[in-house]
Amino acid sequence: MSSVRIVHEPADKVRDIYTWSKSAKAEVKKILAKYPKDQSRSAVIPLLHLAQREFDGWLPTKLMNLVAETLDMPYIRVYEVATFYTMFNLAPVGKYHVQVCTNCACMIRGSDKILEAVEKLTGAKAGESSADEMFTVSEVECLGACVNAPMMQVNDHYYTDLDAESAKEVLTALKEGKTPKVGSQVKEAS
Amino acid sequence: MTLQHTPLSYEDRIFKNLDGSGDWSIKGYQERGGYDGLKKILTTDTVEIIDTLKQSALRGRGGAGFPTGLKWSFMPKPTKERPTYLVCNADEGEPGTCKDRDILRNDPHTLVEGMIVGCYTLGAKTGYIYIRGEYYDEANRLQAAIDEAYEAGLLGKDILGTGVCVDLHIHLGAGAYICGEETALLESLEGKKGQPRLKPPFPAGFGLYGMPTTINNVETLAQVPPILKKGVKWWTQFGNPNNHGTKIFSISGSVNKPINIEAPMSITLKELIEHYAGGVIGGWDNLQAVIPGGSSTPMLSAENCQDAVMDFDSLMQYKTGLGTAAIVVMNKDVDLLRVMKRISGFYKHESCGQCSPCREGMGWIYQLMNDIYHGKADISDIDKLEDLTHRIDGHTICAFATGAIWPVQGTIRHFRHLMEQKVQPKKTASKAKTKKSA
Numbered sequence: 001m002s003s004v005r006i007v008h009e010p011a012d013k014v015r016d017i018y019t020w021s022k023s024a025k026a027e028v029k030k031i032l033a034k035y036p037k038d039q040s041r042s043a044v045i046p047l048l049h050l051a052q053r054e055f056d057g058w059l060p061t062k063l064m065n066l067v068a069e070t071l072d073m074p075y076i077r078v079y080e081v082a083t084f085y086t087m088f089n090l091a092p093v094g095k096y097h098v099q100v101c102t103n104c105a106c107m108i109r110g111s112d113k114i115l116e117a118v119e120k121l122t123g124a125k126a127g128e129s130s131a132d133e134m135f136t137v138s139e140v141e142c143l144g145a146c147v148n149a150p151m152m153q154v155n156d157h158y159y160t161d162l163d164a165e166s167a168k169e170v171l172t173a174l175k176e177g178k179t180p181k182v183g184s185q186v187k188e189a190s
Numbered sequence: 191m192t193l194q195h196t197p198l199s200y201e202d203r204i205f206k207n208l209d210g211s212g213d214w215s216i217k218g219y220q221e222r223g224g225y226d227g228l229k230k231i232l233t234t235d236t237v238e239i240i241d242t243l244k245q246s247a248l249r250g251r252g253g254a255g256f257p258t259g260l261k262w263s264f265m266p267k268p269t270k271e272r273p274t275y276l277v278c279n280a281d282e283g284e285p286g287t288c289k290d291r292d293i294l295r296n297d298p299h300t301l302v303e304g305m306i307v308g309c310y311t312l313g314a315k316t317g318y319i320y321i322r323g324e325y326y327d328e329a330n331r332l333q334a335a336i337d338e339a340y341e342a343g344l345l346g347k348d349i350l351g352t353g354v355c356v357d358l359h360i361h362l363g364a365g366a367y368i369c370g371e372e373t374a375l376l377e378s379l380e381g382k383k384g385q386p387r388l389k390p391p392f393p394a395g396f397g398l399y400g401m402p403t404t405i406n407n408v409e410t411l412a413q414v415p416p417i418l419k420k421g422v423k424w425w426t427q428f429g430n431p432n433n434h435g436t437k438i439f440s441i442s443g444s445v446n447k448p449i450n451i452e453a454p455m456s457i458t459l460k461e462l463i464e465h466y467a468g469g470v471i472g473g474w475d476n477l478q479a480v481i482p483g484g485s486s487t488p489m490l491s492a493e494n495c496q497d498a499v500m501d502f503d504s505l506m507q508y509k510t511g512l513g514t515a516a517i518v519v520m521n522k523d524v525d526l527l528r529v530m531k532r533i534s535g536f537y538k539h540e541s542c543g544q545c546s547p548c549r550e551g552m553g554w555i556y557q558l559m560n561d562i563y564h565g566k567a568d569i570s571d572i573d574k575l576e577d578l579t580h581r582i583d584g585h586t587i588c589a590f591a592t593g594a595i596w597p598v599q600g601t602i603r604h605f606r607h608l609m610e611q612k613v614q615p616k617k618t619a620s621k622a623k624t625k626k627s628a
């Protein structure tokens with residue numbers, strides 16, 4: 001993207017070695033089967049997703065190298081993909097990555113209040129992680145759930161039709177190790 | 191209110207489970223009539239299918255409104271060396287737009303059936319569905335539907351004994367709005383940065399892996415089987431000529447009941463808002479402006495909204511378009527310039543950086559929108575902003591930049607007075623500047 005993303009990889013957060021687990025290897029095989037044999041490069045985004053999921057939620061250079069080696073691609077070709085797409089985290093993130101949409105439909109329906117509530121509860125401002133590394137908070141672009149605005153995404157899931165109260169409830173539940181209901185937070189779901 | 195349009199009957203709706211109240215699975219879909227008549231389509235001459243689509247005047251639902259039948263007719267016949275591909279664009283990301291998400295999670299088999307028919311017609315043995323990466327749960331839902339279809343013999347080899355073979359694969363993106371542009375999507379699917387290609391060559395000649403490829407939106411593909419099954423006459427009873435059919439409208443923002451609703455094309459905007467979305471918060475008179483088709487389409491003033499008709503051609507008279515039919519309503523309580531500044535910020539963030547006028551221009555536009563909003567600009571900056579939009583337009587590889595400057599032009603067209611209230615009169619501003627530099 002247009003803004004340059006310069007990152008620092010904290011040494012204590014980078015593992016010594018990155019290798020695929022047995023289950024991940026099976027997953028790699030499944031992914032590769034989707035594309036023609038001579039087009040394995042197509043698997044780079046799926047493999048970066050997989051790598052991020054398998055190892056700590058972010059992509060240190062060493063891990064990108066693993067993806068490059070798996071696909072027999074030059075390292076730089078993987079770096080340029082990883083740096084282009086916003087879903088790839090180039091720096092460590094908290095256990096829960098809280099992404100609050102602040103684009104038009106959400107803004108009109110009060111995303112200011114959601115962001116404020118999230119920042120207050122987590123103690124992290126947008127773009128930061130909480131001290132206990134439980135939460136990273138981001139302000140993001142439209143997540144395509146505008147008729148259920150305001151909304152946020154936490155890791156893989158959408159929490160929609162929020163107000164400040166329900167946003168706090170979702171995060172509190174996660175913090176306590178519970179599994180909050182995914183999707184609409186209106187009691188009589190729309 | 192007395193309605194000017196006849197609401198769609200349950201029978202006429204293509205997305206019968208759009209609201210998710212029923213069963214999304216194959217069982218539910220088949221109970222609603224899904225996959226009925228598929229076998230007949232798969233034994234119909236493909237030329238005839240494309241002819242029917244041409245007559246139906248189905249136009250792409252992803253924003254551009256290009257005639258689907260015509261697009262399909264550009265595809266050469268596949269050969270062993272040059273297989274063809276069908277790619278579904280489910281990279282929904284235009285602010286305000288959220289219809290494909292509800293299709294994917296609530297009525298996924300409508301898309302699966304559309305892909306089967308599309309692949310057959312275009313001679314493609316493989317179809318890819320490129321879904322925005324954030325739709326993780328939605329992609330899992332679609333995958334479950336695809337698995338069900340394989341199980342039922344509706345995908346894979348020799349579908350329903352017709353000899354037709356189709357495999358479908360989901361490919362998740364990773365957060366880049368630009369990948370909704372069809373050639374950027376192809377680049378991304380090939381494992382590269384999502385940067386649009388120069389056209390020509392067009393994807394029908396040189397698409398995925400250099401092979402003939404057609405890219406269609408989720409809603410468009412899902413609408414093909416019903417058109418073929420029920421016929422052109424059924425489809426063309428809805429909407430004005432050249433704009434026929436049913437359409438999902440996403441109505442968000444300052445309405446009492448935000449909703450994704452399937453309605454006949456050429457319905458009035460007012461009826462959509464009042465009848466389906468519970469009306470404007472604070473009443474119709476509290477309406478300030480409406481974005482009619484996603485963030486790229488220039489807004490309509492409240493006065494325009496009085497009789498605007500929602501279809502591709504009708505909206506042109508207001509210098510705007512149907513886009514993705516994502517209607518973002520702003521009542522008088524909304525800080526309109528803040529919303530528009532936020533939208534400019536979005537385009538700055540999402541420019542792929544390939545063309546200088548866009549990469550640099552988006553930053554300048556956002557800066558000016560920001561300065562105007564915060565009263566840091568002077569009155570001449572409004573003209574400068576407008577001039578800048580014209581200098582960017584048409585000087586880039588893809589239509590992204592056009593989509594980014596349109597909303598700015600729309601803001602100036604209808605709400606210049608709001609901008610003027612914010613900025614400093616030229617004299618004092620320039621005086622201040624001279625003082626500083628002196």
Ligand code: FES
Nearest residue numbers: 101106142145146
């Ligand atoms: S504007 Fe927030 S989800 Fe679309």
